[in-house]
Amino acid sequence: MILYETIDELMEKAYAAEGKTFGEIDGTGRIKNLRSKGTLGNIIEESYFGYEINSVSKPDFENLGVELKVTPFKLNKNQTYSSKERLVLNIIDYMKEHDLTFKESSFMSKAAKMLIMLYQHVPEVPISDFRIVKSFLNEFSEEDLAVMERDWEIIVSKIKSGEAHLISEADTMYLSACTKGANKSSVREQPFSPIKAKQRAFSLKTSYMTNLIRKYLTPEHMESFSMPGELKTKTVDQILEERLSPHYGKKIDVLCDEVGIKYNPNNKSMIPHLMAKLLGVKKNDIGEIEEFSKANIKFKTIGREPGGNIREHMSFTHVDFDTLLSEKWEESELYRIFSEQKYLFLIFRFEEEYKKGVKRIPYFEGIKLWNMPQEKIDGELYATWSETKKIVKEGVKLNKAGNRVNNNLPGSSFNNFCHIRSKARDGKDKILLPDGQKITKQAYWLDRHYIERILNE
Known part of the structure; x- marks a missing residue:
């Protein structure tokens, strides 16, 4: 196994992969028989970075505390980029996770620092011709970590309540617990209920990954309605309520007049435009706001x-x-x-x-x-x-x-x-x-x- 002694050394190697196809990187010949993109990450691990595939809970580059993730993005019809899928991290052990703090959690031990390598998925193109486009070291911002800690607490609270079988990805904002198993019979025991729960893994939502990918691939970034540092102490719900509650009770034509847009009940874009204005952003659609996009x-x-x-x-x-x-x-x-x-x-x-x-x-x-x-x-x-x-x-x-x-x-x-x-x-x-x-x-x-x-x- 090749040992990378510094993060700079590791990143220099990662940057050198940009522009290469998986066929060019593959040193084992396995890609010729590969029908699924699921093991493309294994080719990067073995053939490019020179370490054996494993499923341990520790980061791939343990001495540096860095986890490697190889993930696809796609080009949409409107010429924007988006993540093709959520970023799956590690299986949740219901029997142990509830005894940990967020800092000790299996999510933080695995994903606090990640080397993410993006490749473009192009329909009808052979997997061997998929190309690494961007490599970067991801460390979550303090605000994102605050949101993820609340997400983690929501997931763990259901485990503690004996409701691991009722966990849903939509419960949370950025960090989710996605189903992870071959079929419905992929279940696990939970500590506070006899009901077996679907096997789940911590993952970053597709929407969160899309926002992250656009940050590195496009010059334009989404606008936020929260103030710098605000998400460290407040939930999105609380911030929305604070921003919008002063306008409760006002008629919609009055609100339109106050923010300077034309009241037209037949215009479907009027409401999202109005809400964006009330939230204090320049965007014309609340769907284009960063917090909504990520979550x-x-x-x-x-x-x-x-x-x-x-x-x-x-x-x-x-x-x-x-x-x-x-x-x-x-x-x-x-x-x-x-x-x-x-x-x-x-x-x-x-x-x-x-x-x-x-x-x-x-x-x-x-x-x-x-x-x-x-x-x-x-x-x-x-x-x-x-x-x-x-x-x-x-x-x-x-x-x-x-x-x-x-x-x-x-x-x-x-x-x-x-x-x-x-x-x-x-x-x-x-x-x-x-x-x-x-x-x-x-x-x-x-x-x-x-x-x-x-x-x-």
């Missing part, structure tokens, strides 16, 4: 009636009928969305009761940062997906009723939680079902009564 926070606007009820269900992703029959639950788009994402609900309330044709201007009532509990994901959400898959496999029944075409996909009365309904430009906006029938584009929707319960908690 994979998406926003949803909710309109409440004077009594607090909600008139409309909440839509999410379209149903992909092309992949539905072949996909597994935990690899599905629906599972990924709710197991990984947090949602910032922007809540507006009307003062007048709804009357068809009468325009109403709501006031800004408040916000709520939410993610779907894992028991709901494994329960009602899975039931909707499973029933949809079953019906599509058997053949969707389409029945014309006047100008409408009804179907037997799970409707709003299926489980009063999640259902399928159309989400299309018009009746002509159709797609093909696997059996060749045409149907208007369908989407997954959360029931409005469930959203009401979330807001009332």
Whole structure:
């Protein structure tokens, strides 16, 4: 094994890999038979840095306290870069982790200092031609570490409560506990419950990695709404509340006037533009703010009636009928969305009761940062997906009723939680079902009564 005595010596070697393909680096010949990118890191470890592959809990370059991570990024259609996947670190030992402090944690012992080597994943290109683009030494900022410590505490608190089986990636902001195993039978014992929990590993969210990758590959950086050092002592929830609560109770047209943007209820970009202005950033969309990007926070606007009820269900992703029959639950788009994402609900309330044709201007009532509990994901959400898959496999029944075409996909009365309904430009906006029938584009929707319960908690 080659021993690197200083970090400078190690980094000099890492920088020299930039521009090289894995085929050029490979000294073992294994890449010729490699079908998966999963062992590309092993080629870097063995052929480039000259050390044997291991699965010990200590950093790869133990004498320097540096862990090596080789991870892919991709070029998006809009010419931006993003991480292709989360950065998986180490398996969580439920029986031991709860006895540690954050500084002693398996995450910190493994990832406090990482040599990250980025390669570009290009579809239809042989793995051997994937190229190392950038190498850098990553040490987390004090603010990011403060957020990650709170994330770690959330994960550990569930272990201590005997709820390791209810851990979800969406519980946390930057550091998550992703499932890690061949299948559903990959489970582990937990110390405070007889229920076995899915095997999980500490990981940096894909959204966090995307932000990190852009920092090194692009000159432009995202804008932050928090003050320097603020995240060391406050959560994102607290900062958002402090920034936005002075505006609660004001009508939306008044808020638009105060920040200098045109009030237009038909303009879908108005709300994100308004929120960005209220948070004090120059961006025109809150989705482009650094804290939201890192933590994979998406926003949803909710309109409440004077009594607090909600008139409309909440839509999410379209149903992909092309992949539905072949996909597994935990690899599905629906599972990924709710197991990984947090949602910032922007809540507006009307003062007048709804009357068809009468325009109403709501006031800004408040916000709520939410993610779907894992028991709901494994329960009602899975039931909707499973029933949809079953019906599509058997053949969707389409029945014309006047100008409408009804179907037997799970409707709003299926489980009063999640259902399928159309989400299309018009009746002509159709797609093909696997059996060749045409149907208007369908989407997954959360029931409005469930959203009401979330807001009332």
